[in-house]
Amino acid sequence: MMNRRQFLTMAAGISAAFGVTNLPEPVAAALKQIDPQAIPKLLYLQGQSCSGCSISLLQAQSPSPLTLITRYSQLAFHADLSATSGSQAMNLIERFINGEAGPYILVLEGAIPEKMPSACMIGDKSLARILETAARTMDAAVAIGACACDGGIPGAEGNLSGAIGLPEFFSQRKIEKPVIQIRGCSVHPDWVWQTVVHLVKIGMPKLTATGSPHLFFSHSIHETCPRYHDFQQEIFAAKLGDRGCLFQLGCLGPQTKADCSSRWWNSGQTWCIDASAPCIGCASPLFARQKNMPFYRMKKKKG
Amino acid sequence: MKIELGPLSRIEGHLNVKTTITDNIVADAQCVGEMFRGFEAILRGRDPLDAQQITQRICGVCPYAHAIASCYAQEDAYGITPPTNGRILHNLIQGANHLYDYLLQFYQLAALDFVDITAIVNYHGTDRELLQVKDWVKAELATKKTFAGAPFLPRLDGQYIKDNEINIGALKHYLEAMEIQKKANRAAAIFGGKFPHATGIFPGGCSQTPTIDLISAYQSLLEEVRDFIHQKYIPDLLAVAQTFPDYWHIGQSRGGFMSFGLLPLGPGKDSRRLLAPGVVVDGKVKPVDFALITEDVKYARYSSASGLKVSEGELIPAPDKTEAYSWVKAPRYNGQMVEVGATARILADYLQGNNQQVKELVDRFAGMAGVSTKELNSVLGRHLCRAISAVVIADFLLAETERIEPDGLSALELEIPASGEGFGATEASRGALLHYIRLQDHKIEKYECVVPTTWNCSPRDDKGTPGAMESALIGTKVANPAVQIESVRIIHSFDPCLACAVH
Numbered sequence: 001m002m003n004r005r006q007f008l009t010m011a012a013g014i015s016a017a018f019g020v021t022n023l024p025e026p027v028a029a030a031l032k033q034i035d036p037q038a039i040p041k042l043l044y045l046q047g048q049s050c051s052g053c054s055i056s057l058l059q060a061q062s063p064s065p066l067t068l069i070t071r072y073s074q075l076a077f078h079a080d081l082s083a084t085s086g087s088q089a090m091n092l093i094e095r096f097i098n099g100e101a102g103p104y105i106l107v108l109e110g111a112i113p114e115k116m117p118s119a120c121m122i123g124d125k126s127l128a129r130i131l132e133t134a135a136r137t138m139d140a141a142v143a144i145g146a147c148a149c150d151g152g153i154p155g156a157e158g159n160l161s162g163a164i165g166l167p168e169f170f171s172q173r174k175i176e177k178p179v180i181q182i183r184g185c186s187v188h189p190d191w192v193w194q195t196v197v198h199l200v201k202i203g204m205p206k207l208t209a210t211g212s213p214h215l216f217f218s219h220s221i222h223e224t225c226p227r228y229h230d231f232q233q234e235i236f237a238a239k240l241g242d243r244g245c246l247f248q249l250g251c252l253g254p255q256t257k258a259d260c261s262s263r264w265w266n267s268g269q270t271w272c273i274d275a276s277a278p279c280i281g282c283a284s285p286l287f288a289r290q291k292n293m294p295f296y297r298m299k300k301k302k303g
Numbered sequence: 304m305k306i307e308l309g310p311l312s313r314i315e316g317h318l319n320v321k322t323t324i325t326d327n328i329v330a331d332a333q334c335v336g337e338m339f340r341g342f343e344a345i346l347r348g349r350d351p352l353d354a355q356q357i358t359q360r361i362c363g364v365c366p367y368a369h370a371i372a373s374c375y376a377q378e379d380a381y382g383i384t385p386p387t388n389g390r391i392l393h394n395l396i397q398g399a400n401h402l403y404d405y406l407l408q409f410y411q412l413a414a415l416d417f418v419d420i421t422a423i424v425n426y427h428g429t430d431r432e433l434l435q436v437k438d439w440v441k442a443e444l445a446t447k448k449t450f451a452g453a454p455f456l457p458r459l460d461g462q463y464i465k466d467n468e469i470n471i472g473a474l475k476h477y478l479e480a481m482e483i484q485k486k487a488n489r490a491a492a493i494f495g496g497k498f499p500h501a502t503g504i505f506p507g508g509c510s511q512t513p514t515i516d517l518i519s520a521y522q523s524l525l526e527e528v529r530d531f532i533h534q535k536y537i538p539d540l541l542a543v544a545q546t547f548p549d550y551w552h553i554g555q556s557r558g559g560f561m562s563f564g565l566l567p568l569g570p571g572k573d574s575r576r577l578l579a580p581g582v583v584v585d586g587k588v589k590p591v592d593f594a595l596i597t598e599d600v601k602y603a604r605y606s607s608a609s610g611l612k613v614s615e616g617e618l619i620p621a622p623d624k625t626e627a628y629s630w631v632k633a634p635r636y637n638g639q640m641v642e643v644g645a646t647a648r649i650l651a652d653y654l655q656g657n658n659q660q661v662k663e664l665v666d667r668f669a670g671m672a673g674v675s676t677k678e679l680n681s682v683l684g685r686h687l688c689r690a691i692s693a694v695v696i697a698d699f700l701l702a703e704t705e706r707i708e709p710d711g712l713s714a715l716e717l718e719i720p721a722s723g724e725g726f727g728a729t730e731a732s733r734g735a736l737l738h739y740i741r742l743q744d745h746k747i748e749k750y751e752c753v754v755p756t757t758w759n760c761s762p763r764d765d766k767g768t769p770g771a772m773e774s775a776l777i778g779t780k781v782a783n784p785a786v787q788i789e790s791v792r793i794i795h796s797f798d799p800c801l802a803c804a805v806h
Contacts, residue, residue: 003512013341017620019430022433024511024744028675031573036446045613046316046317047338048338048339048340049363049802050360050361050362050364051315051318051363051364051802052360052362052363052364052366052499052500054361054363055364055499056498056499058407058411058484059485059486059488059498061485062746064481064482066432066435066436066481067435069694070436070439071439075453076450076454077314077453077454078312078454079310079312079313079414080312080313080314080315080411081312081313081411081454082313082453082454082459083312083420083454083455083456083457083458083459084312084456084459085308085310085313085459085791086307086308086309086314086458086459086786087307087785088457088459089309089310089312092450092453092457094448095449095450100449101448101449101450102448102449109373111340113339114622116339116622118604118622118623119338119339119620119630120317120337120339121317121319121337121338122310122317122757123307123309123310123319123339124307138379152339152360152701153342153345153357153360154340154345155344157346158341158344158346158347158348158719159341159344159345159346160339160341160344160618160620161339161340161341161620163340164553181427185360185500186363186499187499189374201407206318208607209546215698238710239714239716239717240505240507240508240510240711240715240716240717241510241511241512241714250633254796256319261496264483264499265492265496265497265498266488266492266497267485267489269488269489269492269493269520270492270493270496270497271496272437272496272497272502272503273495274496274603275404275492275493275494275495275496275497275502275503275509275510276503276510276511277496277501277510277511277512278502279502280502282500285592288353288356288357289472289580291348291349292741294349294350294352295350295352295353296350296353297799298352298353298717298718299716299717299718299719300718300719300745301718301719301720301721302722
């Protein structure tokens with residue numbers, strides 16, 4: 001079922017395509033340019049990250065990255081894309097975090113080395129120090145990916161740098177700023193960009209108990225899995241490359257809340273389970289946490 | 304005068320370069336890796352099959368290279384050889400990842416050092432996307448806000464291309480490349496499951512069965528990518544080279560070169576590869592011996608012993624170590640500094656006469672530019688070698704798709720032995736990548752990665768010899784010492800990935 005907003009947008013699109021000029025008022029409103037004041041300025045910083053989430057954001061299909069950057073956001077700084085660098089870039093970052101460049105949303109990709117501040121530096125400042133300053137000036141934060149939400153792989157068991165996610169970093173310091181948590185290792189580009197679009201056009205999205213947009217993270221992967229039927233019929237893959245439900249190979253779809261099974265990845269081309277690859281739970285807050293929780297169940301050879 | 308170039312942008316990760324300038328010459332340069340996570344410690348004690356998943360998270364730009372290196376290492380340790388389909392799917396996944404990476408590197412990361420993006424304001428054509436950018440830039444510049452036009456403005460002070468037509472054309476291709484890189488990744492994801500961080504890659508092959516519809520979808524996407532490489536990427540690169548011919552002589556590294564070879568043509572770890580492995584010292588090629596690789600840490604922030612071999616590697620962070628200036632270790636081959644990456648990959652293959660297409664392309668493009676193979680060691684040389692790699696890989700991948708047996712066996716039933724060890728070596732887009740795994744009680748006892756940018760952005764070794772990029776920066780003439788666009792162009796030509804370098 002289409003909601004009222006979607007209907008109005010669609011009606012506006014159809015009317016525009018046919019050159020209708022006498023539009024009912026709500027339809028005309030939906031066609032209006034986005035209010036430039038409502039477009040959030042995004043200061044995108046990377047912590048202990050692999051840039052995988054940034055690279056994933058460049059895989060966005062509809063809208064394209066260009067449209068998202070020029071229409072729905074004002075991307076003040078991004079280490080992978082920005083033309084500037086060095087002291088010019090540092091000046092830009094500092095003006096934002098010191099509150100001299102107006103309201104902004106801080107986007108963080110990557111974990112924070114809580115016990116070893118020099119394990120993540122931006123220019124001459126530690127990430128931890130930058131975040132503490134920014135906490136006073138930002139409107140809100142978006143934690144992108146497993147690392148920024150929960151520590152991810154850097155924060156997994158064996159973690160030498162004390163890597164943690166942004167919510168924990170804030171709670172340790174009693175900082176009360178809203179943090180939208182978008183999990184996944186990496187994130188799906190839609191999860192992030194459509195959250196930004198939501199912020200621009202509607203406002204704060206409804207969040208789940210773990211602080212993630214309800215729109216994408218309310219159901220388990222298993223619930224809408226195309227192989228759910230196999231599961232019900234007890235048709236299980238016994239080894240790699242088999243068709244059937246992947247549960248016996250270790251699939252974590254039942255424990256992982258995300259909409260991969262209906263959204264698919266890479267412009268809807270494919271996704272893990274379509275490639276007969278068990279879900280490794282990368283959108284779960286517990287992703288890769290413990291050494292004794294392997295991703296797969298495979299045979300062990302004696303000797 | 305001391306100038307810090309960090310935080311560097313349009314690279315992966317946290318890199319600073321500390322320079323000392325005397326009379327407009329870079330008298331000294333220190334590459335500083337600014338981020339540490341400790342992957343080897345996180346891998347210890349885990350299930351071995353977690354490794355190709357965990358190690359992909361070292362780098363989200365070239366995750367597939369890590370997955371493949373890990374699979375090769377595990378195949379070596381388990382004593383298994385992938386079926387033909389398994390090997391081909393590994394190649395199709397990894398090869399397509401190279402193609403996306405070259406396009407991203409040239410257009411999104413490096414081009415803004417050369418192309419004048421402000422030329423868009425004078426655009427008078429009818430292209431919808433360019434008009435969208437023009438309108439956006441004009442609207443941005445009309446506002447009084449701080450940093451109008453970000454992330455494309457502000458930019459570094461320097462000489463950019465003056466020809467408006469070249470600038471507009473390159474900008475259009477910047478936008479097109481954003482679409483084409485997605486297609487390369489879509490192609491790879493068909494067999495990998497998703498990009499970034501594929502779940503479908505396993506030791507011994509891939510979980511995806513290559514049905515005919517998937518093969519033809521891959522082919523179709525790859526053909527578009529190949530056409531873009533030939534019709535846009537190569538001409539744009541040549542236009543940059545024509546405008547900035549000095550850069551054939553700027554940014555020479557002062558050591559040897561090393562490539563581990565890319566894309567096996569047959570079964571087994573010693574099979575011939577599309578691009579041959581080799582170590583190049585003084586113009587002569589020798590086979591690679593992993594036992595000759597050691598890592599120095601005198602100037603890196605670790606208290607572990609220096610000069611350890613890969614199989615003995617240690618990781619004890621020491622953030623406050625006094626003489627250390629980087630989180631990057633200093634790997635050396637037989638005690639010598641080497642550069643890795645596209646130039647090493649092409650040079651090692653060319654000098655051995657392994658791949659006829661490589662020889663033809665090097666001779667043709669070097670001839671057009673009026674340079675010799677010596678100039679491949681330069682800013683433009685590195686860009687050219689990436690483009691040559693792209694042409695050769697794209698053709699090869701399309702040929703590989705015809706060798707797949709549709710519906711055939713593509714994975715092995717895996718049984719993990721209690722003990723064993725293995726090396727896995729390949730070429731990531733940024734260069735020579737080595738993984739080492741040792742098993743005990745069915746678990747990972749030791750895992751070590753020696754990664755391309757660890758070589759290229761290495762600090763001094765124990766003898767005080769600078770790393771490849773440091774050596775390429777030292778001696779460079781800079782017009783504006785505070786900004787050093789010349790140094791930034793050298794740095795970008797190495798395509799540094801700091802998440803790889805320190806992991």
